[in-house]
Amino acid sequence: MNIRQLLIFGHHWGAAVTGAIAAVAVAIPLTGAQALTEEQVDAVASQTTVVIAQGLQKGDIEARQEWNPGSGAIVARQGNTYYVLTALHVVRTRDVVYGIRTSDGEVHIVDDVRTKENIHWLGQERGDFGKAIEGLDLAIVEFDSDLDYPTTVMGNSRELQPGDRLYVSGWPNPEDDSTRRVRTTVEGELSAIFFQPSPDGGYSLLYDNPTQRGMSGGPVFNARGELVGIHGRGKAQRENYCIDPRLSEDNSCGMQTLHFLNQATIEGLNLTYEDPPVDPEVIEAGLRNQENADTIEDIYETFTFDMRSLLRDTPSGGCGSLLLGDDC
Numbered sequence: 068m069n070i071r072q073l074l075i076f077g078h079h080w081g082a083a084v085t086g087a088i089a090a091v092a093v094a095i096p097l098t099g100a101q102a103l104t105e106e107q108v109d110a111v112a113s114q115t116t117v118v119i120a121q122g123l124q125k126g127d128i129e130a131r132q133e134w135n136p137g138s139g140a141i142v143a144r145q146g147n148t149y150y151v152l153t154a155l156h157v158v159r160t161r162d163v164v165y166g167i168r169t170s171d172g173e174v175h176i177v178d179d180v181r182t183k184e185n186i187h188w189l190g191q192e193r194g195d196f197g198k199a200i201e202g203l204d205l206a207i208v209e210f211d212s213d214l215d216y217p218t219t220v221m222g223n224s225r226e227l228q229p230g231d232r233l234y235v236s237g238w239p240n241p242e243d244d245s246t247r248r249v250r251t252t253v254e255g256e257l258s259a260i261f262f263q264p265s266p267d268g269g270y271s272l273l274y275d276n277p278t279q280r281g282m283s284g285g286p287v288f289n290a291r292g293e294l295v296g297i298h299g300r301g302k303a304q305r306e307n308y309c310i311d312p313r314l315s316e317d318n319s320c321g322m323q324t325l326h327f328l329n330q331a332t333i334e335g336l337n338l339t340y341e342d343p344p345v346d347p348e349v350i351e352a353g354l355r356n357q358e359n360a361d362t363i364e365d366i367y368e369t370f371t372f373d374m375r376s377l378l379r380d381t382p383s384g385g386c387g388s389l390l391l392g393d394d395c
Contacts, residue, residue: 100344102290105234109252110353111292111345112236113360115141115219116250116285118168119157119208122176123371136248136366138237138285139167139208140294141218143338147211149175149218150338152327153284154299155190155206166370167210170353170360174369175210185209189330190269203269203322203330204299217349219286221340222293224260224272224323231257232290233274235298235319237282238363246368250361253277258318261310264326270309271326272296273318287321292345296321 103111120136137157143150151167158165165177165186177185186209190202236252255276264271272287278301287296298321300309309320331338353360363369 100291100293103292103345103350105252105254106354107350108234108288108290108292109236110350110357111219112234112252112286112288113250113353113357114170114217114349116170116236116238117141117151118166118238118248118363118366119151119153119284120166120168120366120370121160122164122166122374123367124374125371127371134367135240136238136281136370137283138281138298140236140284140286140297141169141216142207142221142294143340144216144218145338147213149210149212149216150336151208151210152286152297153206153208154297155188155192155200155204156299157284158186158188158206158208159192161186164372164374165208166372167208168363168369169212169214169216170356171214171216172359172363173212173214175212176372177208177210187334187336189327189334200268201266203264203326205269205297205322205327205330207331207336217346217352218341219288219294220292220343220345221324221328222289222291222295222343224295224325225262227257227260227272227289227295227323229257229259233257233276233295234288234290235274235276235278235282235285235321236288237278237285237298239279240281246365248281248363248366251282253282259310259314260323262325264322265310268299268309269322269326270299270320271323272321273310273314274321275318278319291343292350293343294324296323297327 117139119139139151139153142152166174168174187207189205190200193199193201238250253276255274257274259273261271285298289295301319303315308315
């Protein structure tokens with residue numbers, strides 16, 4: 068069965084799902100928002116994509132060897148509380164302190180040691196080492212700040228159709244041992260869409276964007292710069308694949324905003340999201356500040372905190388934010 072047949076007739080996920088799952092995108096009229104240039108989408112991504120990583124302690128070399136930062140997107144704000152959408156497996160370790168690095172270079176502390184209210188899983192890891200995820204491979208992470216950060220514009224993933232242009236933003240790990248990190252936006256096309264999420268992780272988007280490790284949890288934008296998904300995994304490696312082993316050989320995979328919104332409502336996360344179109348001021352700010360926003364010279368230094376002092380001297384919600392070199 069070729070991809071076109073799969074899209075028309077649906078797809079079975081073994082005995083876990085009975086019957087065919089329709090995979091033809093419903094034809095919904097597009098909004099009045101115009102398509103953006105690749106440069107403009109990249110500017111939006113620059114302002115709204117974050118790095119998420121566990122905090123390191125000074126001299127903690129061993130942690131660095133197994134340390135895998137991920138990406139995320141700022142999707143909502145209520146007062147001084149921001150909400151970042153990322154992949155669950157990016158924040159799979161609990162009872163630790165995380166840092167979220169925003170486009171201004173500031174690192175915001177997420178204390179999961181003394182309070183469990185800052186990280187909301189939308190799925191649950193199952194099996195050895197969390198190889199399978201029941202529900203969605205998604206999580207909402209909260210941080211507090213009195214600074215102004217733009218949020219993504221929430222798009223309608225039901226409008227997507229195979230062949231549509233997609234952009235994935237994230238912070239890939241370098242191929243060498245460099246401490247430098249540079250955010251990137253990779254362009255590609257939607258290969259397949261399933262409106263029934265897969266039972267393992269809730270993946271439902273397959274796209275040919277050349278993603279890399281470290282981009283997990285990063286936003287997936289449509290041609291209008293609207294958030295339509297969250298990136299979850301790269302191309303299949305041996306037995307590790309998304310949805311379908313053959314299709315996954317040449318495609319990365321993600322989760323739709325449609326399924327996130329449905330699950331967030333069920334979980335009682337009643338957030339307010341930005342409606343289309345994208346604010347031109349966000350694009351302008353992204354173009355103007357992109358060089359500083361998209362480069363971290365030393366990722367280890369950026370995420371190294373004096374953890375003991377941090378937990379001892381700050382309220383249970385954390386210090387709100389930590390600008391490297393300044394006291395919390």
